[in-house]
Amino acid sequence: MRPGIHPVSRPVVFRDRASGFQLLTRSTIDAQHTVEWEDGATYPVVDVEISSAGHPFCTSTSRVVDTAGRVERFERRYGTAAARR
Template identity: 80%
Template sequence: MRHGIHPVSRPVLFRDRAAGFELLVPSTAPAQHTVQWTDGHTYPVVDVEVSSASHPFYTGTSRVVDTAGRVQRFERRYGSAPQARR
């Protein structure tokens, strides 16, 4: 490995404020703030908007989508589809 060209890897605290979730992992992500963690050490912190604790795919929650309104709007614009014969 060439010296001086690789970014410095250090422990960084990733914090999801919406879910109250924190994860300490080695990273090269730049951080401007520091925070004292539960082990008593001070680490750089990166605030993220979505993590595995708050993402709908991982939590099993989903958002309600107004599909009925979309279907009605489509039918108003283009008319309803013809009925299929059997």
């Protein structure tokens, strides 16, 4: 690898604003704010709108769409494929 062309990777805390979930990982993103982590060290923090801790799909709180009702409504409105032939 050529020196001087790759971005600097450093530890960064990503914090979910909705649920308060925090994740310490490495990133190349720049952050203006800092937070003290559990180990006592201070790391840059990036606030995100949603993470796996608050996303409905990951927390199993997502809604199931009634596709059967939609199909029946479509068939009533436009008829079935067999009736159009």
